[in-house]
């Protein structure tokens with residue numbers, strides 16, 4: 003038997019409730035190397051949490067009643083320990099031995115299966131499951147103030163990462179570290195286009211007259227579970243250069259547009275040098291994305307994560323679909339919080355609200371499994387293009403910042419230039435008065 007583990011249980015038996023509460027934040031019963039000690043620790047916990055006065059013999063009787071061990075064994079453990087001095091040190095030793103055993107078990111499984119992603123995800127989960135201790139507020143205060151000073155010195159008016167869409171930046175203060183921003187729409191509204199426009203704006207901001215980026219390029223990693231990496235690059239090159247994407251599909255047409263060729267060359271050179279990573283792997287779990295994001299972040303190579311889209315993630319099998327979705331959104335929130343980066347999460351809305359020409363603008367509750375999604379999003383953008391359904395309806399993208407936990411909400415107007423795979427503008431508000439298909443969500 004482990005001496006440290008015996009000392010913890012023996013110390014609690016001798017010193018009672020206070021000793022239990024000193025080690026309870028560190029240890030759970032599963033951390034003990036033997037079944038008997040684990041059960042004794044569990045019984046100590048039950049007695050400590052009860053209103054009964056602490057009595058060594060209550061634990062001994064209960065252990066005998068539950069068939070854990072005899073009263074004599076309990077007495078032997080207590081006598082061998084002698085005191086509860088250094089009980090926390092013993093508890094920490096038990097904990098570190100337990101973590102070591104789990105790490106070895108995960109690695110041994112990984113050696114059999116060769117599944118590196120699962121090993122990384124399990125190790126990450128193990129790390130995250132360690133007891134959370136409250137840290138002095140001054141740590142957070144120092145980080146906050148250092149951020150304020152850094153922004154002051156750099157002259158940044160916004161605290162977050164600028165998307166390049168003026169009203170989005172104004173209303174959000176830029177994409178904030180630790181927050182998850184949802185981009186939702188029905189099919190074909192332009193979710194991927196908008197998400198990739200934002201990723202490109204952040205990884206390779208526009209340049210000024212001297213050819214220098216107007217903002218610092220930031221590290222972006224985009225997971226596209228729907229589109230191939232070449233298609234994504236084609237769309238980004240087209241959007242950045244303002245060139246119709248058809249020219250990339252039928253390049254002989256470029257002979258008639260030499261100026262477009264020049265713009266494309268500039269965009270391709272910029273994209274080549276951009277701190278942008280993309281993955282077009284399908285059938286990916288959120289844990290696999292998480293493990294790669296953590297590696298990039300550890301190397302100082304991640305400022306924004308984008309996932310397109312939630313419904314295509316390989317979800318864990320659970321009793322109900324909404325629980326699987328909630329598992330993924332929870333992990334996404336944890337990634338944002340722990341890595342202190344913003345995450346863009348694209349998701350699909352139900353088509354139920356489409357009814358011939360009478361298509362109302364979307365609302366948050368149109369999200370599939372909306373409860374799970376809303377719970378972990380800090381802000382939700384909903385996209386709508388009335389002219390997609392009705393040629394006479396106003397042109398452009400109605401970008402609704404429908405939910406924002408720490409800021410205003412509102413409607414933004416963007417121009418759609420879908421042939422160039424981009425939305426532009428975003429400096430003026432959309433007014434539903436000009437729209438033929440109904441008012442704002444909450445008016446309906």
Ligand SMILES: Nc1ncnc2c1ncn2[C@@H]1O[C@H](COP(=O)(O)OP(=O)(O)OP(=O)(O)O)[C@@H](O)[C@H]1O
Pocket residue numbers: 187188189190191192193194195196228247248420421422423
């Ligand atoms: N080259 C192009 N010319 C004109 N329209 C285009 C072009 N490329 C894409 N589109 C339009 O853009 C919309 C699709 O954009 P996007 O793929 O971003 O939408 P989405 O909301 O992500 O759709 P999905 O449901 O397919 O995931 C479609 O309406 C499509 O017709």
